[in-house]
Amino acid sequence: MMPDDLSRAQWRKSSFSGGGNDCVEVAFVDGGAAVRDSKDPEGGAFRLPASGWRALLAAVRAGSESA
Template structure:
């Protein structure tokens, strides 16, 4: 399960956007930290981040690839 964390806890994280974002600012960013991942809204990077353990990150990716949580 992910938890909301203030950005200060992720100050050294290297954030990146998907190559599918088209260069806009309407997507999420991901940083790989401490054996898992953190995701945040690219429009509001100071708004906090959702941290996921490695298994949670893999589950999120599987659900997105399958078309949503109802498919996972």
């Protein structure tokens, strides 16, 4: 189980975000990742186990290949 406290998490934006505030941020936490909206960092985050993070990345990559 991942901890609920993300106050010390190191959030990162994609280098492809262009410096805007219209993307998601990810923090790698014990056992997986947390994802939040960069426009609303206090609005909460959802957490994924490591297998869920890998599946999300695979789905995103597959979608970008079909574009």
